[in-house]
Structures are given as structure tokens and as C-alpha cells.
Amino acid sequence: MIPSQMLKGTLEGCIMAVISRQPTYGYEITQKLADYGFGPIAEGTVYPLLLRLEKNGLARAEYRASEVGPRRKYYMLTEKGQAELAAFLASYRELTGAVGRLLDEIGE
Amino acid sequence: MIPSQMLKGTLEGCIMAVISRQPTYGYEITQKLADYGFGPIAEGTVYPLLLRLEKNGLARAEYRASEVGPRRKYYMLTEKGQAELAAFLASYRELTGAVGRLLDEIGE
DNA sequence: TTTCGCTACTTTGCAATACAATATAGTTAC
DNA sequence: GTAACTATATTGTATTGCAAAGTAGCGAAA
Numbered sequence: 715m716i717p718s719q720m721l722k723g724t725l726e727g728c729i730m731a732v733i734s735r736q737p738t739y740g741y742e743i744t745q746k747l748a749d750y751g752f753g754p755i756a757e758g759t760v761y762p763l764l765l766r767l768e769k770n771g772l773a774r775a776e777y778r779a780s781e782v783g784p785r786r787k788y789y790m791l792t793e794k795g796q797a798e799l800a801a802f803l804a805s806y807r808e809l810t811g812a813v814g815r816l817l818d819e820i821g822e
Numbered sequence: 823m824i825p826s827q828m829l830k831g832t833l834e835g836c837i838m839a840v841i842s843r844q845p846t847y848g849y850e851i852t853q854k855l856a857d858y859g860f861g862p863i864a865e866g867t868v869y870p871l872l873l874r875l876e877k878n879g880l881a882r883a884e885y886r887a888s889e890v891g892p893r894r895k896y897y898m899l900t901e902k903g904q905a906e907l908a909a910f911l912a913s914y915r916e917l918t919g920a921v922g923r924l925l926d927e928i929g930e
Numbered sequence: 931t932t933t934c935g936c937t938a939c940t941t942t943g944c945a946a947t948a949c950a951a952t953a954t955a956g957t958t959a960c
Numbered sequence: 961g962t963a964a965c966t967a968t969a970t971t972g973t974a975t976t977g978c979a980a981a982g983t984a985g986c987g988a989a990a
Contacts, residue, residue, distance in 0.1 A: 717916050718977050719831030719946060724917065725977075735928050738915055741938050750927075751920035759977050761939060766976095783937035784985045803930060809824050809832065810918060812859035816836055819858075820843050822911060826948045827975060833948075856969050867948050869968060874947095889965035892956040 715753055726763055727753070727802030730791060733773060734799055737788035740764055764789055772798050823861050833863070834871055835910030838899060841881060842907055845896035848872055872897055880906050 772795035815821035875881035880903035
């Protein structure tokens, strides 16, 4: 299990990454994240985060009917969101680079 | 600059990693972290974190005189701390693994 | 036809933590 | 004697993942 504190700041970027290629809805995102190995990410985590992305103009959404259940709210990145995703990737690499150098030095 | 939210959960593990090899004092830790590329980590971040490690039995500390300034409080990992460090490393690799798979798939 | 299971979204409130700000104080060099 | 660097501690704040609870559509088994 990845501790929740360690997901802070990273999860938002990861969700932006998920919706960056094709419109995706919340429920599907939680399943994809589990597939990638993030563990079960609570819906109470994903939905508020999506609403926040939308509110901040990083994503926009549209409802589409589903053939197997309630309608789905598909999210996709705005241009501003694409830029934010690029910034996240840069920061993420900065972090993993720093941690990598540290672990290297202590022989881990 | 690595956003502070992204450091949450990771920084504690990194500081454990720093003091795992040799006793280190707070001020020195902030400098080492900067050297590794974490950016300037505020003292208001490091000291409370060290006190927390100590309080939770993950680290112990002793004061030693300095030849160039005030006395220093050297921190070192306890056995419990070593175990916690190992757990952190496992979680960290779980996270980077998951993010890696995600970024792979979206072609980043 | 009712109930269970899966799908799907929203809201409220809490807990953890990095950090800014502030305070304190020893040492050295000008 | 005062500025600059070294060194630790405390208080309060903002962010954010998540638990919990609620709403609701659909299909299949009972």
C-alpha cells in the first residue's frame, strides 16, 4: 500500500496524465489507477480532485449516456491543463532525480 | 522547485535515509537535501520532522559541541527507524513503479 | 417485484504534513 | 559592537487524500 501522504501532489498530476490522451470518467479513472499499481484509490479522492481540476480551468467535462448504468461525466484536459501536466512532469522528475541521488549515495 | 505537496510523505523517508548511515544534525540535513536537488527545504520543515521521528522512536539524538557555533543535535536511526526506512523504500518504489507504468502508456 | 450487485457522481468533515514566521542564542570577523 | 553565519525550537496555516454518507441508474437472480 502506498501511504496516502506520499500520493499528495502526485495523484493530481497522474489523473491529469490519464485524461490527457482521451476523455475519461471518474469511475474508470479509479480502475485504471488500480491497474497501474496505485492500489485502490477511493472515489472520495478522485471525484473531488476532478471537480477541482474543472474549477481551476485545467479540465473540462461533458456528460455522456452509458449503455450499462448511469450517465458518465467525461473529463479532458484544457490547454491550461496540458501546460500544468508538463509542469507536473518536470517537478516529478526533479523529485525522483533528487531521491535517486540520495539513495545512490547511501547505497540503496 | 518541487511543490511542497509533492514532498509530503517522501521527505520524512529521505531524512531517515540521510541519518541512516551516520549521525547528522538538522542544519546539515537541510544543506545535504539542497545538494541532492530537493531545493531549499525550510528549517521549519526539518526540525519538527526530526522531533517527530524522535518522539515516535524512529530516531534518537544526542547533543555534541561544535567548534564553530552552537551545539549540535545529532540524530541517528533506531532499529525501529531502520525498519521504517525499509518500509518507506518499498512504498516509494511502488509509487514510482505505478507512475512509470502510467507515463509509459501515455508516451511520456 | 424485490433485492442485490455493479456502475456512477457528490458532499462534508477530518487528519496529516510542509512551511512561513518568529524567537532564541552561540561564534567569528570586520 | 555589530553583522553574518551557525543552530534549534515553536506556533499557526494551507493543502489534500480519504472516510463516510447520500443519491441514483441498470441488470439479473430470488
